[in-house]
Amino acid sequence: TKQSNPYCRSFKTAKEYAGVWFQLASYARSEFGINKITDIRPEHIEAFVEAKAELSPKSLRNISSAIGKLENVIEQKLGLEVDFGSREDMSGRWLANKIASEMENVSNRGAYENPQALVENLSSPTHQLVATLQYEGGFRIHEVAGIRESSFKSWTDSWGQEHFGVMVKGKGGYERTVEIPFDTWLSAKEHVEEFGKIDFSYKEYLNDLRESAWQTGQSYEGSHGLRYNFAQEKYQEFIDMGFSHDEALKEVSELLGHHRPEITLHYLGM
Numbered sequence: 602t603k604q605s606n607p608y609c610r611s612f613k614t615a616k617e618y619a620g621v622w623f624q625l626a627s628y629a630r631s632e633f634g635i636n637k638i639t640d641i642r643p644e645h646i647e648a649f650v651e652a653k654a655e656l657s658p659k660s661l662r663n664i665s666s667a668i669g670k671l672e673n674v675i676e677q678k679l680g681l682e683v684d685f686g687s688r689e690d691m692s693g694r695w696l697a698n699k700i701a702s703e704m705e706n707v708s709n710r711g712a713y714e715n716p717q718a719l720v721e722n723l724s725s726p727t728h729q730l731v732a733t734l735q736y737e738g739g740f741r742i743h744e745v746a747g748i749r750e751s752s753f754k755s756w757t758d759s760w761g762q763e764h765f766g767v768m769v770k771g772k773g774g775y776e777r778t779v780e781i782p783f784d785t786w787l788s789a790k791e792h793v794e795e796f797g798k799i800d801f802s803y804k805e806y807l808n809d810l811r812e813s814a815w816q817t818g819q820s821y822e823g824s825h826g827l828r829y830n831f832a833q834e835k836y837q838e839f840i841d842m843g844f845s846h847d848e849a850l851k852e853v854s855e856l857l858g859h860h861r862p863e864i865t866l867h868y869l870g871m
Contacts, residue, residue, distance in 0.1 A: 621668065638683075646668060650694070700807075738785075744858075747770060753789070835856060
């Protein structure tokens with residue numbers, strides 16, 4: 602009962618919560634070198650949540666709930682103080698709830714009508730860089746945040762033409778390199794060389810996207826809308842080059858980091 606155990610009342614829920622706790626602890630250790638659960642801070646949880654941003658609203662809220670229960674156990678049972686985020690500013694674990702609400706408030710989660718205007722109207726150069734990478738490279742938010750100096754690649758093809766791309770690590774540790782325009786590649790490279798990474802607040806980025814969408818007369822489609830734009834434009838590009846539907850679908854799936862082409866169909870509105 603809730604009176605005898607205010608934390609968890611079924612083995613199924615306990616298993617789900619423990620899974621989230623293990624994932625959070627593993628992520629904090631691998632990404633930030635944190636070995637004590639009490640050393641985890643809201644910004645670490647936000648990075649963990651961003652890496653889960655493609656999950657369903659229900660799954661994201663379950664993640665927030667699980668981390669909240671962990672906070673209760675540590676403080677009430679162990680007598681230790683932790684800070685896993687605040688509902689007032691939607692920090693830490695509450696970012697998962699914010700993203701879930703964003704998803705539910707976006708009716709079709711499709712592409713933006715005018716992505717270039719959206720990007721140009723963003724309030725900060727860093728947000729413009731993040732949005733450009735999502736639009737021109739199809740990157741997920743956590744993939745952009747994970748870009749480092751070693752991520753930048755360049756190569757020359759058999760025709761002597763030079764290409765520029767960024768290697769990112771997606772779901773399941775799957776690595777892929779996506780070619781992007783040289784100007785964007787150079788801007789991102791210079792930014793990372795100066796700051797070590799592309800550092801930004803996901804909450805502020807989402808708010809900026811919403812404001813820019815409103816100012817440019819577009820429906821707000823979240824950060825994922827730019828991946829939709831990338832997928833649809835790349836697919837059409839491959840079709841114009843003479844690729845069949847299946848061939849174009851396969852190419853776009855690989856660029857997006859999807860293991861199953863049928864997932865990409867959703868991005869294409871098919």
